[in-house]
Amino acid sequence: MILTGKPINFASFLLCACMFASGACGIILEYIQASLASMILGNSFEQWAMVIGLMLFWMGFGSLIQSRISKSFLIYAFIGVETGLALAGGFSPTLTYLAYSYTAHYILVLYFFVSFIGIMIGLEIPVIIRINNDFSRELSTNLGSILSADYIGSLIGSMLYVFVLLRFTSITEAAFLTAGANFSLAVVTFFYFSKKNLIKKGLVLPVIMVLTFSSICFGYLNNKQWNIKLEQPLYDDPVIFSKTTQYQHITLTHDKPLDEVRLFLNGNLQFCSTDEQRYHEPMVHPVMNLAPQRERVLILGGGDGCALREVLKYKDVREILLVDLDPEMTDLAATHPVLTKINQDAFKDARVVTLKGNGISPGIRKRVYTEANRRTTPSEPGATLKLADVRVMNVDADKFLGDVLGFFDIILVDLPDPSSPELTKLYATEFYKKIRLRLSQHGFMVVQATSPYLARESYLCIGRTIESAGLSILPFHENVPSFGDWGWFMAFHPNLKKEKIQERIKHLAMDVPTRFITPESFRSELVFGKGELETTDKRINSLLDPVLLSIYNHESWLLE
Numbered sequence: 001m002i003l004t005g006k007p008i009n010f011a012s013f014l015l016c017a018c019m020f021a022s023g024a025c026g027i028i029l030e031y032i033q034a035s036l037a038s039m040i041l042g043n044s045f046e047q048w049a050m051v052i053g054l055m056l057f058w059m060g061f062g063s064l065i066q067s068r069i070s071k072s073f074l075i076y077a078f079i080g081v082e083t084g085l086a087l088a089g090g091f092s093p094t095l096t097y098l099a100y101s102y103t104a105h106y107i108l109v110l111y112f113f114v115s116f117i118g119i120m121i122g123l124e125i126p127v128i129i130r131i132n133n134d135f136s137r138e139l140s141t142n143l144g145s146i147l148s149a150d151y152i153g154s155l156i157g158s159m160l161y162v163f164v165l166l167r168f169t170s171i172t173e174a175a176f177l178t179a180g181a182n183f184s185l186a187v188v189t190f191f192y193f194s195k196k197n198l199i200k201k202g203l204v205l206p207v208i209m210v211l212t213f214s215s216i217c218f219g220y221l222n223n224k225q226w227n228i229k230l231e232q233p234l235y236d237d238p239v240i241f242s243k244t245t246q247y248q249h250i251t252l253t254h255d256k257p258l259d260e261v262r263l264f265l266n267g268n269l270q271f272c273s274t275d276e277q278r279y280h281e282p283m284v285h286p287v288m289n290l291a292p293q294r295e296r297v298l299i300l301g302g303g304d305g306c307a308l309r310e311v312l313k314y315k316d317v318r319e320i321l322l323v324d325l326d327p328e329m330t331d332l333a334a335t336h337p338v339l340t341k342i343n344q345d346a347f348k349d350a351r352v353v354t355l356k357g358n359g360i361s362p363g364i365r366k367r368v369y370t371e372a373n374r375r376t377t378p379s380e381p382g383a384t385l386k387l388a389d390v391r392v393m394n395v396d397a398d399k400f401l402g403d404v405l406g407f408f409d410i411i412l413v414d415l416p417d418p419s420s421p422e423l424t425k426l427y428a429t430e431f432y433k434k435i436r437l438r439l440s441q442h443g444f445m446v447v448q449a450t451s452p453y454l455a456r457e458s459y460l461c462i463g464r465t466i467e468s469a470g471l472s473i474l475p476f477h478e479n480v481p482s483f484g485d486w487g488w489f490m491a492f493h494p495n496l497k498k499e500k501i502q503e504r505i506k507h508l509a510m511d512v513p514t515r516f517i518t519p520e521s522f523r524s525e526l527v528f529g530k531g532e533l534e535t536t537d538k539r540i541n542s543l544l545d546p547v548l549l550s551i552y553n554h555e556s557w558l559l560e
Contacts, residue, residue: 015146081124300426305330322393330347429540452477
């Protein structure tokens with residue numbers, strides 16, 4: 001049926017509005033699938049490319065099969081497409097996570113939803129164009145209005161995903177919200193064309209729509225509970241905290257009989273409370289006692305507060321800057337009772353000020369003094385012992401190094417493993433060159449560098465890359481039961497001479513209490529077995545050639 005007059009214009013406007021909203025929802029659903037693949041399978045470069053490429057392929061397939069839809073069935077097809085997108089898009093993260101928790105074939109489930117959503121999106125545009133053909137005078141006008149609405153909607157959807165959904169919702173919440181918006185298109189279309197008598201009366205379609213609406217509402221209201229239940233099978237111990245932030249997924253588990261706490265970021269173990277001192281003490285105390293001066297300390301990463309806890313043991317430290325991208329990680333470490341017990345309230349100390357923001361600002365700084373266990377300020381008479389001025393800055397470490405002024409006596413780089421492009425850039429030669437410019441001439445840096453046994457080529461690549469930035473290195477390692485053999489690199493300016501550093505290590509003493517490390521145990525950490533530091537690979541990790549990403553994801557952990 002072809003309408004004339006004002007209804008024609010309104011119908012065309014309605015279809016363009018649907019296409020605009022559909023473009024926004026469609027791009028968000030694509031991003032959700034790509035994000036889901038990255039979180040489950042890792043390596044966001046590869047997964048985003050695979051998901052978007054696969055979706056485009058199936059969109060092409062969807063565009064082909066729409067030609068088999070008869071003209072009289074187009075409106076029903078559009079309602080069906082939007083309903084199918086709403087159900088698949090809304091429940092795909094939950095069902096994929098379910099498969100990930102309980103089966104070994106979760107990849108098939110993931111790519112099934114990627115393919116199905118791609119087909120539905122591919123059907124949308126040509127179906128709307130064909131419907132609008134009856135309400136538009138010329139083909140050029142029809143194509144221009146529908147396609148432009150789709151492309152503009154995609155931009156708006158991208159902005160909503162980046163600036164709203166990623167920041168304020170979990171991936172499952174975002175999926176159900178997008179599904180609800182997508183389904184509203186089917187509802188609006190149904191009511192409008194029903195009033196125009198272009199949809200046959202009956203109960204089947206209304207019942208389907210009511211069931212779909214109920215399913216989406218039920219899913220949205222229960223998705224948080226489902227997330228916790230689905231996540232638990234992935235961990236040996238009970239999950240006591242789980243949250244997806246703007247930057248990562250944080251999980252805490254607690255085995256109460258053993259009083260063992262584990263922190264996971266994106267499913268990767270960051271520390272185990274029963275042996276974390278074997279990780280943090282070797283990273284902190286040797287360089288703190290080797291450095292002739294340790295007044296100014298920079299910690300890059302270390303949002304759990306454990307490295308900060310160790311540095312705070314040194315009363316001659318005057319300033320500590322801890323730079324961690326995720327404010328929710330540092331907030332958790334400062335407030336969750338399980339974590340504050342482990343980090344000994346490092347963030348809650350009276351000396352801590354937290355600065356949040358994308359830029360670097362000196363902020364409001366307040367030095368705190370103490371006398372006889374009583375906190376005082378510099379304005380009070382009798383304040384004699386100055387404690388460290390500690391600042392926590394939630395900003396990208398690379399950006400921080402590019403903007404910060406001054407030099408640091410100690411720089412501790414306690415970042416997650418280079419498992420993604422975002423993290424690999426923090427192991428690049430360009431990053432270490434920025435560190436070199438901020439490291440005092442007598443200063444020391446320590447970098448956590450994965451496992452020299454399970455990820456040997458990754459470990460050695462990190463060492464080569466540090467050297468390429470103009471620093472000398474000393475490799476060392478320790479057995480951390482929850483991790484296995486774990487490695488670090490101590491780095492310093494070449495003018496300090498490696499031989500002199502090794503001589504100082506022979507007479508190393510530690511002047512603060514520790515739970516694990518001793519001068520003797522550290523000296524043993526410098527010893528590697530025959531051939532463990534040898535390789536034929538000479539590649540350097542850089543921003544434009546991030547070889548470490550491939551080495552870490554494809555050539556490491558093969559012995560597990």
